[in-house]
Amino acid sequence: MLQLPHQSLQVAAVPAQRTAAREDQDGPWHTEAVCRRDEAGLFFAPSKEPTAARLSREDAAKRVCARCPVMVECREHALLQPEPYGVWGGLTAAERRVVLARRRRREMELKKSASAA
Numbered sequence: 425m426l427q428l429p430h431q432s433l434q435v436a437a438v439p440a441q442r443t444a445a446r447e448d449q450d451g452p453w454h455t456e457a458v459c460r461r462d463e464a465g466l467f468f469a470p471s472k473e474p475t476a477a478r479l480s481r482e483d484a485a486k487r488v489c490a491r492c493p494v495m496v497e498c499r500e501h502a503l504l505q506p507e508p509y510g511v512w513g514g515l516t517a518a519e520r521r522v523v524l525a526r527r528r529r530r531e532m533e534l535k536k537s538a539s540a541a
């Protein structure tokens with residue numbers, strides 16, 4: 425089991441036993457992660473973080489993700505796990521929930537159209 429660089433950050437909102445990226449399923453993409461060198465604690469919320477501070481931190485994390493060569497792989501990993509906390513692949517946990525809900529809705533619509541045909 426491997427750990428993404430930003431998984432090693434010590435923050436209260438992240439459970440101690442997080443699901444780590446698995447090399448056999450995710451490939452070596454995490455070795456190219458830009459956040460390996462990030463030590464600013466941008467990716468996970470500290471406990472009792474005020475909203476303005478959270479938004480600012482998340483924006484900063486997204487800027488790091490935007491220049492990451494493995495953003496697509498990271499995002500898909502976080503969606504497939506699914507990772508419940510933190511910024512992954514340029515998306516917050518709330519944004520990932522929206523993406524997953526859209527995907528589920530689209531799948532249901534496709535199933536409905538396939539069964540109606």
Ligand code: SF4
Nearest residue numbers: 457459489492498513
């Ligand atoms: S996309 Fe963001 S969270 Fe994912 S590996 Fe790159 S910098 Fe880290």
